[in-house]
Amino acid sequence: xxxxxxxxxxxxxxxxxxxxxxxxxxxxxxxxxxxxxxxxxxxxxxxxxxxxxxxxxxxxxxxxxxxxxxxxxxxxxxxxxxxxxxxxxxxxxxxxxxxxxxxxxxxxxxxxxxxxxxxxxxxxxxxxxxxxxxxxxxxxxxxxxxxxxxxxxxxxxxxxxxxxxxxxxxxxxxxxxxxxxxxxxxxxxxxxxxxxxxxxxxxxxxxxxxxxxxxxxxxxxxxxxxxxxxxxxxxxxxxxxxxxxxxxxxxx
Amino acid sequence: xxxxxxxxxxxxxxxxxxxxxxxxxxxxxxxxxxxxxxxxxxxxxxxxxxxxxxxxxxxxxxxxxxxxxxxxxxxxxxxxxxxxxxxxxxxxxxxxxxxxxxxxxxxxxxxxxxxxxxxxxxxxxxxxxxxxxxxxxxxxxxxxxxxxxxxxxxxxxxxxxxxxxxxxxxxxxxxxxxxxxxxxxxxxxxxxxxxxxxxxxxxxxxxxxxxxxxxxxxxxxxxxxxxxxxxxxxxxxxxxxxxxxxxxxxxxxxxxxxxxxxxxxxxxxxxxxxxxxxxxxxxxxxxxxxxxxxxxxxxxxx
Numbered sequence: 001x002x003x004x005x006x007x008x009x010x011x012x013x014x015x016x017x018x019x020x021x022x023x024x025x026x027x028x029x030x031x032x033x034x035x036x037x038x039x040x041x042x043x044x045x046x047x048x049x050x051x052x053x054x055x056x057x058x059x060x061x062x063x064x065x066x067x068x069x070x071x072x073x074x075x076x077x078x079x080x081x082x083x084x085x086x087x088x089x090x091x092x093x094x095x096x097x098x099x100x101x102x103x104x105x106x107x108x109x110x111x112x113x114x115x116x117x118x119x120x121x122x123x124x125x126x127x128x129x130x131x132x133x134x135x136x137x138x139x140x141x142x143x144x145x146x147x148x149x150x151x152x153x154x155x156x157x158x159x160x161x162x163x164x165x166x167x168x169x170x171x172x173x174x175x176x177x178x179x180x181x182x183x184x185x186x187x188x189x190x191x192x193x194x195x196x197x198x199x200x201x202x203x204x205x206x207x208x209x210x211x212x213x214x215x216x217x218x219x220x221x222x223x224x225x226x227x228x229x230x231x232x233x234x235x236x237x238x239x240x241x242x243x244x245x246x247x248x249x250x251x252x
Numbered sequence: 253x254x255x256x257x258x259x260x261x262x263x264x265x266x267x268x269x270x271x272x273x274x275x276x277x278x279x280x281x282x283x284x285x286x287x288x289x290x291x292x293x294x295x296x297x298x299x300x301x302x303x304x305x306x307x308x309x310x311x312x313x314x315x316x317x318x319x320x321x322x323x324x325x326x327x328x329x330x331x332x333x334x335x336x337x338x339x340x341x342x343x344x345x346x347x348x349x350x351x352x353x354x355x356x357x358x359x360x361x362x363x364x365x366x367x368x369x370x371x372x373x374x375x376x377x378x379x380x381x382x383x384x385x386x387x388x389x390x391x392x393x394x395x396x397x398x399x400x401x402x403x404x405x406x407x408x409x410x411x412x413x414x415x416x417x418x419x420x421x422x423x424x425x426x427x428x429x430x431x432x433x434x435x436x437x438x439x440x441x442x443x444x445x446x447x448x449x450x451x452x453x454x455x456x457x458x459x460x461x462x463x464x465x466x467x468x469x470x471x472x473x474x475x476x477x478x479x480x481x482x483x484x485x486x487x488x489x490x491x492x493x494x495x496x497x498x499x500x501x502x503x504x505x506x507x508x509x510x511x512x513x514x515x516x517x518x519x520x521x522x523x524x525x526x527x528x529x530x531x532x533x534x535x536x537x538x539x540x541x542x543x544x545x546x547x548x549x550x551x552x553x554x
Contacts, residue, residue: 025280025378026476031386035481038392041549045398093398093551095390096481101343102538103386107304108343119339123544125392155482168554170483172399179482202395202409209408 020146023158023166028150032140033096034117035153037126037188040195041093044233045176048087051076054173080177081239088232089239090196091179092188094128096153126188134178154178180239190238200233275362281429281476283462284377285384288473290424291539292496297342298503305498306337307542340498342538345379345516347372353527365529369511369518372533376516378477380497383539385477387495388426389486390541391549398484402427402434402552404442410489411468413548419491423470427487428478431552432464439467480554487550494546500536 055061055071062072077084097117101108105116121127133139139154152158155171155178182188207226213219258266285291297303311334321328349368356364395409396402407425414423427435439448450465464472470489478487499515509520516535523530541547 029479036390040392041394043394043397093394093549094481095486095549096479097390098386098479100383100386102341102345103383104390104540105304105339105341106343107341109303112304112341116339116341120390153482156480168480168483170554172483175482176398198393198413202412205412206405206408209405 020144021158021160021166022146022164023143023150025147027158027166027168028143028145028152029096029098030148030150031098031100032130032142032151033098033153034130035094035128035139036097036117036120037092037094037128037182039124039126039189039191040198041095042090042191042195042199043093044088044090044196044199044229046087046229046232047077047080047082047089048073050173050176051080051082054080057173080173081180083237086235086237088229088235089180089237090183090191090233091176091239092182092191094179094182097127128182128187132182132187134174139178183239193236196233196236200230203230203233273360281378281381281462282374283381283473283475284460285426285462285473285475286377286380286497287460288424288463288471290426290471290473290490290492290495291384292493292542294340294496294498297498297500297536297538303343303500303536304339304341304538306339307496309336309338309543311335336543338496338540338542340496340538340540340542342498342500342536345376345383345535345537346533347375347379348530348532350528350530353529356529365520365531368531369520369533372516372518372531373513376513376533376535379535380537380539381475381477383497383537384426384495385475385479387539387541388488388490388547389479389481389549391486391488391490391547392544394549394551395489396484396550396552398482398551399553401438402431402550403438404435405438406550406552407435407467407470407489410548410550411470414489414491414546417545419494419546421469421491423489423491425467425470425472425487425489425550426478427464427472427474427550428480428485428554429474429476430554431478431485431487431550432472432474434552435467435472483554484551485554487552488547489550490547492546494541494543495539496542497537497539499538502534502536 051073052071054076055073060072060075061069063069097104097120099113100106101112105119106113107115117127130138130140133154137154141152141154143150143152155175157169158166159169161167183190203226207223207230210219210223214223262268294307297305315334316331351363351365351368393413395413396406411423448465448467451463459471462473462475464474466472478485480486501515502517505517505519511518515537516533518531518533521530521532
């Protein structure tokens with residue numbers, strides 16, 4: 001069957017630039033990007049905090065007879081594929097490698113981007129192709145703005161917060177879930193233990209620095225939180241595949 | 253008797269609203285990282301037969317050390333020379349404004365081809381800042397936590413990381429205004445002595461707009477161009493030599509009126525048939541991370 005090209009909706013309102021959002025000079029980006037992962041940059045995230053945030057954003061609460069309510073963490077954990085016995089998990093940090101000629105070896109010549117990305121890949125970075133975004137879609141979003149096209153990631157949107165002012169809104173849960181899926185699906189290899197030790201060492205140092213003021217209640221609280229994190233970091237859990245996890249096409 | 257009222261004079265003799273003679277510039281980040289010395293100048297690609305030059309690194313002058321011989325007359329093996337390189341590609345950066353003669357002649361001098369050309373000095377600096385922001389968000393190691401505000405602990409972590417890697421000073425931080433605000437807030441609740449020297453007028457004169465001050469010996473520069481990804485700002489703390497930039501200098505332009513600035517040129521191109529003047533600023537510029545070991549990403553909540 002021959003393809004049918006319908007074109008995009010057109011009317012005078014959508015073509016007037018003043019009807020488009022103005023993100024300001026510094027929001028969004030002029031160039032698209034690849035997400036890249038360094039083998040030396042991982043962070044340990046608090047999955048209980050993630051589940052609590054999920055309950056808040058999805059209004060997921062257990063109502064008690066006395067009128068009180070508490071976050072339905074079990075349902076949240078199930079939805080987010082969190083093992084209750086492993087409240088901390090290592091996930092990779094992802095960086096944007098902008099397709100900006102003149103930056104980090106990207107030349108304006110044909111093939112300049114591929115050459116620069118190839119150099120990064122040869123140094124050990126993992127390049128995540130855009131089609132490996134959430135739900136099999138691209139992780140790059142293109143916005144038409146008053147200042148021209150702008151590019152953002154799939155977890156960043158913009159809301160109007162007053163006359164002439166826009167503010168970014170971030171989907172923290174979606175972004176973390178996507179980073180977890182990168183490990184689960186094997187798109188990003190698990191790092192050597194030395195990388196984790198480096199990050200763990202920094203938390204240990206912070207605890208040591210705070211201990212001099214441990215008599216203060218708020219510092220005690222902070223130390224207790226950090227000790228919990230340290231234990232979670234040392235447990236060294238990574239996201240693992242569950243039966244409900246589908247493997248996506250292609251791998252960077 | 254009929255009084256002459258302003259309201260009666262509108263709109264033949266008075267206006268309900270008119271434009272003031274003076275013109276102010278809109279609020280914007282006007283920091284210049286280029287002039288701070290934090291980004292090493294690597295020269296130009298002119299005459300180099302390429303737009304991409306690889307900075308060469310060799311493990312000399314103490315990278316390797318003498319070692320004890322295994323015996324008095326042992327035949328020792330050769331020590332390999334460690335090397336590395338980092339590519340800096342220079343690309344065209346440009347801004348163009350078109351203004352009609354009618355727009356100029358009906359004005360009072362506030363917006364003219366000359367004024368637009370003068371404005372391009374600031375626009376070049378902002379373009380430079382954007383390239384630096386694009387470069388630093390590819391640091392291979394990071395401190396800070398996703399979704400958590402920047403804190404003095406993150407700043408200490410950055411310094412520890414650079415110290416462990418033997419990074420020599422001076423140290424610089426390039427942070428987003430949000431990160432600077434969060435860091436300042438964290439400083440307020442910090443106990444004990446923390447060495448923070450806020451920027452004075454003399455320092456601002458020397459280091460330019462965007463310089464915030466020195467914290468624990470690290471010069472902090474604030475730029476709005478610091479990129480975000482997934483709700484986090486990707487600033488960086490680094491030692492001298494972590495980042496570099498290279499330029500290309502336009503050598504010969506024939507046919508237009510040209511103003512040659514430090515690292516860029518401005519051309520005026522006249523379209524007589526359309527009664528417009530094009531003002532085009534062009535630069536050839538490349539920025540990049542030279543040594544990943546000298547830089548640590550500062551990734552905190554946006």
